[in-house]
Amino acid sequence: MKTEEMNIEDLLIRYYDGQTTADEMQEIEAWLKMSDDNKQKAKEVYTLLLAADTKSAADTMDMEKELANVKKRMKATGRPIAWWKWMQRAAAILFIPMAATILILLNQPESASSVYVQMLEVQTQPGVITSFRLPDSTLVYLNSASTLRYPSVFTGDTREINLCGEAYFDVTKDPGRKFIVSTPHHSKVAVLGTRFNLEAFDDMDEVVTTLVEGKVEFKYRKAGDEQKMVMKPGQKTIYNRKNEEIRVKNTTGESELSWKDKKVIFDRTPLQEALRMLGKRYNVEFMLKTSKYDKYTFTGTFTDQYVDEILDNFKISSHIRWRIIKTKDNEQKKRLIEIY
Incomplete structure (x- = not known):
């Protein structure tokens, strides 16, 4: 017809x-x-x-x-x-909401396959989470202060997108075309159909990939050459772009993926990692002034609590002291909290 x-x-x-x-x-x-x-x-x-x-x-x-x-x-x-x-x-x-912005970046001329393609970009403001589907029906959850760039139509032999920030992907299976996510850290994740979480903020030294289901090929740079490793479900890969070292841990994924359900779940989580998770969720900045709390880990689930209430729990359980720092900068976008 x-x-x-x-x-x-x-x-x-x-x-x-x-x-x-x-x-x-x-x-x-x-x-x-x-x-x-x-x-x-x-x-x-x-x-x-x-x-x-x-x-x-x-x-x-x-x-x-x-x-x-x-x-x-x-x-x-x-x-x-x-x-x-x-x-x-x-x-x-x-x-x-204005907190989630859809931008039309540019119109690209017709490719060899005669498909009209335009580049799109979705941005989330701090403290905001959104979800949407890509042109191939892949489901994406985009975390706070993150940016995802992708074409309006996938053409060719691959489905390639760019992430700066954190996102969870439930990738639509397509045996003929790999789904590839590039990050600002000289690293890529390549899959066919799977569910995984990828964290790659521009101001972080580490790229963290957590695989829930399927198989992921993580590509990274080491000594000027591209290396790759295949991840299995229940694994968490942490790649440091500065020293080019890679670590693999076993995980249930519950803590790493809790953000997409607007929860904070700690599972024997060290203080620095816990503060980083709270910083993303509540759009606050922490100043850690001491190392005396480094030995502590935290376990618990928080849904509707304010960050102050969570920190008060830390104070009760581990005698951690904290205070809000007031600055003269009226345009400061984040609350500043000192741990001392």
């Missing part, structure tokens, strides 16, 4: 969800080449799908109803909605 005889909006939705057949993919790609208006319509449909899949919007809308309204308006006008008007409409419908 020809594209013009089909409901193009429904086909676009299936195309971005990776549900089209090979023939349908060829037809939609030919349709995209026909005009700039077609490319604009495809862009708008994808933006709505991306926004609708954020976790913050999941419980506030009827997705089928809103898509029906959008398609009705498209058919009524006979042309794509102006870009800025579209974004206003999407924001009004989905209650998208």
Whole structure:
């Protein structure tokens, strides 16, 4: 069946969800080449799908109803909605928080495979977590103060994205195309279909990969050459980009993945690691002024407690002393807490 005889909006939705057949993919790609208006319509449909899949919007809308309204308006006008008007409409419908920002980075020319690709970037502000799906239906949870960059359509033999921060991936299986996550630390994670957590903040020396299910190939630099190791479920790999050393630990993953459920779970967690987890969750900065607490580890689950309450638990259990540092900088974005 020809594209013009089909409901193009429904086909676009299936195309971005990776549900089209090979023939349908060829037809939609030919349709995209026909005009700039077609490319604009495809862009708008994808933006709505991306926004609708954020976790913050999941419980506030009827997705089928809103898509029906959008398609009705498209058919009524006979042309794509102006870009800025579209974004206003999407924001009004989905209650998208400004804390999670979707950016259109650039439009790329058609590749050899004739697929129109644009680079997208999702950013989260400190203290905010969001979730969404990539064009291949891979589910992503993006942690606080993190950035994920990816193409609007995956082309070629691989599915490549870039992460600066922390994210959890439930990767859609595709035996013919590896899913590759690059980080700012000269390291990559390559998989086919799996569930894993990757932490690679730009201001950290370590890249931490925790594998929940499947198989992960972790690639890293050592002495100028690329090395790789294969991880098994229940393993946590810690790569230090400064000394180029790599360590592997066994873990249940419960503590490492607790952030995506807006929890903080300590499992015999050393103080410095516990403070780092709290810093991400509550957008605070810690100043550790002593090493006398280095011997302590902490176990416990915290969900709705404020950071002050958690620190008070530390104080009760381990006599840890802490205080909030007030500064003269009125523009300071993070609370400063001293451990002394």
